[in-house]
Amino acid sequence: MASGTLRRRTDTSSGPTEVLLRTGPFHEALRAAIDDSGLTLGSLRARLAQRGIRVSLTSLSYWQQGRSRPERPNSLRAVQAIEVILGLPRHSLVALLGPPRPRGRWAGREAVPRGYEGFLEPADALDQTVESVLGPSDRKLRVFFQEDIAWVGADRTIRRVRTRMVVRALEDDADRHVLVYCGEQGAQAADLTPAAVENCRLGRVRRHLSCPVIAVELLFDRRLRTGETYLLEYALDIARSPVSHDYRRAFRYPAETYVLGVRFDSAALPVRCHRLVREPEEPLARGGDDIILSSAHSVHLAEHDIRPGVLGIAWEWD
Template identity: 55%
Template sequence: MAVPPDVGHEVDVLLRAGPFHAALRAAIERSGLTLERLRDRLDRRGIHVSLSTLSYWRLGRSRPERADSLRAVQAIETILGLPRHSLEALLGPPRPRGRWVTQQRQPRRYGRMLEPAQSLAETVEALVGPSDSDLRLWSQDDAATVDQCGALRSVHTRQVLRAVAGNPDRYLAVYCADAGTPPEALGVEAVRNCRLGRVRRHPGAPVIAAELLFDHTLRAGQTHLLEYRFTIGETGAVAHDHRRAFRYPVGAYVMSVQFTDPRLPVRCYTLAQPGVDAALEHGDELALAPGRVLHLTARDVQPGVLGIGWDWS
């Protein structure tokens, strides 16, 4: 069935600026699918969504928030021939519910994923601004280095961010070091396409947070590539893992850890914490490459923690 040119243009505009329900409605209209046929195609993929739920999403009466609903949105993007994460990026942060509204703020939710949780929340809370909920990670690459004494010395991060609302002009980067690391040993550098704004270290815990300022504000749907690096001074603390926490879904993630002779681990493995309240799990063993590098890759990462752990003996 031929689609009027103005309908195709409307979809492109709504995928950039939203709102979600309008973009979904226009994309379904352009595809020529009925809700029944869309539901059937989801069923074939093992994803079960009721007609009433699809209708509510299309009308803006409700929106996908649970993990299984977000997987349905990702499948809908494929079925309708849309760019990956184009609909998902329009959803914004989960809506506050219950006691969350009055007792908890987003930094504390982040803090529950990593230790020291309370210190992390206290450090991040002072710097969170409107841009925090207006950005999502399109992709991320973390490259950590471990020195000859077994201490973690730096983490270089490359990110592609996407604006999902508003006019974000900065990103908040956070790092938690191993227990026993003095706060003053932590440093941060803006490497590419950003500059340092406010930097806050917790006075008694190894936590640092830094604003990375863009040279322009982003429009909804626009992406921005930046690089930054956290450094850890000589502390003598021996590291046993490196972890990254995610508050929102991420399209693609790569983590690498490079070790320095002569101290090399004897066993290495993946780590995962699938959700805020889940336990940290040990996964598959990883082989140390000839260049003394370990790495893991992941696609369509959901909120939680991913990492690499290792044993020295």
């Protein structure tokens, strides 16, 4: 029903939706309830937004497909609101979720891929772009070590990012990694140019049509065995961009060690630098401790035992 108008629920106590609400699984019950309502996912998302609950279309789609499930506080609030919006019995959907799945350093081994909602914006553009190149190998790797170096030019924009990383295979046949980059608001995806530097080659490249988002497949030279590690390096050049104020890395899965360095041109030095942190359900990144600019005009952070979320460095211009 393209208009997104909610249909009046009738008494169908023995209908398939009501059976699914009693027996599950969650994603089938959710999909059936949405179908019965006549709402599109876009209309449902809009009604959630009216209640102050932000959920991406990709997340709603994944929930009803069984590709992911709501577990975090904001997501559970969304499910409770969906029950009200669709006229369902209270807790009928929430009860089908059961206990949260285990989290922690190795919990991600069995997890389905996370979307970018709550990590980076624009989440929908990121999910749409990344989904087209993510294969099953995305679930087969975890970051053992990763180093990002971002170069900020005299024009105060990030001009180049180089990443060197070691990944570990959780399953046999892992053979690729996906580079994902989201530029400054107002930039163009056409100005983002990827390069395979060491132990990888470029595969599929997808750029979002209206947002500065790019997803790049980096193909290994062989398939990995379970437990095997692999070193690769890649870079991204940014031709044109608005002024940059931070660099941040989103971790959809737990990771071992992360190092971020930012190097500034001597003609454009910031007056202050500080650490950035964002948990998946936080609306904005939180500022952390100040980081002192070195004599070489660079700053860095180093973190170990990374949980899903966002880490980065922000800076202020005079």
